[in-house]
Amino acid sequence: MVENRPWLTLFTHAVLLLGVAAVAFPLYVTFVASTLRLEEIMSVPMPLVPGDQFLANYSQVLAAGGTTGSKAPVSTMLFNSTVMALAIAIGKITISIIASFAIVYFRFPLRNFFFWMIFITLMLPVEVRIIPTFKVVSDLGMLNTYAGLTVPLIASATATFLFRQFFMTVPDELAEAARVDGAGPMRFFRDVLLPLSKTSIAALFVIQFIYGWNQYLWPLLITSEESMYTAVIGISRMLVGGDAANEWNLIMATAILAMLPPALVVVLMQKWFVKGLVETEK
Amino acid sequence: MEKRVVFRSAWLPYALLAPQIAITIVFFFWPAVQAVWFAFQLQDAFGLHTEFVGLQNFEALFADEHYLGSFRTTAVFSVLVAFSGIAISLLLATMADRVLRGALAYKTLLIWPYAVAPAIAGVLWAFMFAPSIGIVTYVLKGMGVDWNWIIQGDQAMLLVVMASVWKQISYNFLFFLAGLQSIPKSLIEAAAIDGAGPARRFWTIVFPLLSPTTFFLLVVNIVYAFFDTFGVIDATTQGGPAQATQILVYKVYYDGVKAADLGGSSAQSVILMFIVITLTVIQFRFVERKVQY
Numbered sequence: 001m002v003e004n005r006p007w008l009t010l011f012t013h014a015v016l017l018l019g020v021a022a023v024a025f026p027l028y029v030t031f032v033a034s035t036l037r038l039e040e041i042m043s044v045p046m047p048l049v050p051g052d053q054f055l056a057n058y059s060q061v062l063a064a065g066g067t068t069g070s071k072a073p074v075s076t077m078l079f080n081s082t083v084m085a086l087a088i089a090i091g092k093i094t095i096s097i098i099a100s101f102a103i104v105y106f107r108f109p110l111r112n113f114f115f116w117m118i119f120i121t122l123m124l125p126v127e128v129r130i131i132p133t134f135k136v137v138s139d140l141g142m143l144n145t146y147a148g149l150t151v152p153l154i155a156s157a158t159a160t161f162l163f164r165q166f167f168m169t170v171p172d173e174l175a176e177a178a179r180v181d182g183a184g185p186m187r188f189f190r191d192v193l194l195p196l197s198k199t200s201i202a203a204l205f206v207i208q209f210i211y212g213w214n215q216y217l218w219p220l221l222i223t224s225e226e227s228m229y230t231a232v233i234g235i236s237r238m239l240v241g242g243d244a245a246n247e248w249n250l251i252m253a254t255a256i257l258a259m260l261p262p263a264l265v266v267v268l269m270q271k272w273f274v275k276g277l278v279e280t281e282k
Numbered sequence: 283m284e285k286r287v288v289f290r291s292a293w294l295p296y297a298l299l300a301p302q303i304a305i306t307i308v309f310f311f312w313p314a315v316q317a318v319w320f321a322f323q324l325q326d327a328f329g330l331h332t333e334f335v336g337l338q339n340f341e342a343l344f345a346d347e348h349y350l351g352s353f354r355t356t357a358v359f360s361v362l363v364a365f366s367g368i369a370i371s372l373l374l375a376t377m378a379d380r381v382l383r384g385a386l387a388y389k390t391l392l393i394w395p396y397a398v399a400p401a402i403a404g405v406l407w408a409f410m411f412a413p414s415i416g417i418v419t420y421v422l423k424g425m426g427v428d429w430n431w432i433i434q435g436d437q438a439m440l441l442v443v444m445a446s447v448w449k450q451i452s453y454n455f456l457f458f459l460a461g462l463q464s465i466p467k468s469l470i471e472a473a474a475i476d477g478a479g480p481a482r483r484f485w486t487i488v489f490p491l492l493s494p495t496t497f498f499l500l501v502v503n504i505v506y507a508f509f510d511t512f513g514v515i516d517a518t519t520q521g522g523p524a525q526a527t528q529i530l531v532y533k534v535y536y537d538g539v540k541a542a543d544l545g546g547s548s549a550q551s552v553i554l555m556f557i558v559i560t561l562t563v564i565q566f567r568f569v570e571r572k573v574q575y
Contacts (some may be wrong), residue, residue: 003353007339007382008380008480012377012380013375013381013384015373015377016377016381016388017340019370020317020391022298022392022448023391023392023448023451023452025410025449026403026410029406029409029410032332033409041415043419044415045417046415046417048417050495060417063431073552076561094301095301095302095305096302097296098298098301099302099303100360101298101334102294102296102298102299102327103295103299104285105285105289106288106290106291106295107288107290108292114303116304117303117306117307118306119301120310121306122562123559123562124314124555125509127509127512127531127534127535127554128314128315128531128554129310129313129314129316129551129555129556130534130538130551131317131320131539131544131547131551132312132313132314132316132317132548133309135316136309136312136313141373141385151305151309152305154305155302155306155310155321155423166286172286172287172502174505175285175287175289179287179289179500184289186294198490201456210397213399214397214398214400214513215399216400216512216513217513219534230400232399235405236401236516239405239465248415252409255402255406259398259402262398262399263395263398266393266394266397267390267394270389270390270393272406273396273455274393274460277453277457278456278460
């Protein structure tokens with residue numbers, strides 16, 4: 001700080017505390033609602049201190065889902081979300097790291113053409129090609145499968161760019177030394193490039209895990225069986241009617257469970273998360 | 283930029299690129315080409331017969347009051363989301379950059395909403411503002427506000443804007459904080475010695491130096507409002523009441539999936555593709571410029 005201004009410091013903390021409170025309030029209300037009986041929520045205004053139904057509500061949704069509307073157990077949904085998030089994160093990292101290795105360390109016909117093909121995918125988010133992509137997946141018989149949930153989402157231009165940028169900063173001397181020592185390209189990739197890329201891989205993993213976990217439109221389209229719902233889809237399927245007809249206590253317990261894994265990843269891997277976010281720039 | 287040292291192999295680079303290119307062709311290019319193809323066709327109600335109709339789908343769209351209305355809704359929605367999101371995050375980041383004590387705690391407490399799925403953010407806000415049982419609705423009613431977003435379009439818009447901004451604040455915040463921390467302290471100190479107060483220093487030094495970050499975030503936030511907020515809207519208003527929150531992406535989904543209007547929905551997809559391409563080009567021009575600094 002440049003100078004000492006006690007009032008300004010006080011104001012700074014006041015603004016930040018207000019910001020933190022505004023950001024945290026929805027979470028707090030959600031948590032409180034997830035520990036109440038439905039009748040307590042329905043009696044306006046709902047209490048703002050946690051109730052005693054924590055165990056009852058959470059074990060209900062984990063074992064058997066809601067009692068009206070969707071009856072899929074949330075534990076299955078959490079499992080599906082985990083599979084989807086891990087498959088997307090690991091799949092994306094794997095195929096992009098080898099693709100950028102090919103683009104940076106080899107000269108071959110059509111190299112630029114392939115690079116532009118990957119680049120253009122940035123301009124085609126799922127949202128603009130909803131129905132044709134759905135048709136392709138349906139024709140391939142991949143509806144309601146893990147492959148259908150993940151494979152169409154693992155091609156990523158951003159991850160390929162990130163690795164390409166990183167490989168460009170790796171000194172040429174390393175590749176030269178490897179060649180002089182008689183190491184082939186894959187040996188160089190495994191023993192030199194991969195260990196150097198650890199940081200980028202960790203950062204990208206955090207971002208892509210959250211991306212995969214939070215997918216909504218895609219699983220909404222291709223999962224119709226309850227056993228394939230992800231946690232995020234499960235919540236929207238539990239909203240069956242007007243606000244008086246929903247089992248808000250169970251929905252809120254599910255919401256907390258669905259938010260917890262990605263939130264933990266962000267908070268515990270904060271350093272990698274910030275790095276990944278600022279470097280992928282999208 | 284090119285590498286001087288390269289490896290030689292006739293087949294290896296193709297094998298390495300194969301998975302990515304295969305997925306790109308099957309799930310990106312092929313559907314995109316089909317979207318363009320469907321956009322020029324008309325299908326009967328049973329999907330038995332299709333005919334080539336040229337630009338008819340597009341003409342129908344631009345004559346459709348609902349579609350033009352959806353354009354206006356999207357414009358209002360994305361401007362509100364981008365500007366309020368950027369303003370709030372800039373304020374918080376500027377403050378977080380000033381504090382010495384508790385900086386990490388504030389940062390941690392402000393960034394976690396990034397992890398919340400847009401659909402869940404929508405559910406949380408819909409619950410707090412639920413017309414009959416919401417806790418905030420109760421307070422608003424106490425203050426004499428007639429709050430019911432299920433009936434009133436403006437309030438529905440306000441709700442989806444709030445939920446979308448809430449989710450995006452953490453992202454903007456992190457970029458602004460990184461931008462603020464890269465501004466040399468000597469500049470600020472020099473201005474302070476010359477007698478400039480904190481407000482003056484912010485507007486004449488910090489804000490202009492942050493403008494690349496601000497511009498980048500503006501584009502990212504508009505893209506976010508256009509596409510990623512689908513979950514917020516589907517989980518809360520579903521485009522209603524009376525299309526008051528039906529943004530373009532939601533209309534593509536609704537017309538294509540719920541109303542099964544293949545041609546019309548595909549024509550809308552093609553228009554959206556043009557919008558994304560424009561936004562991406564703007565963003566990359568900017569990134570290139572930044573690299574030259």
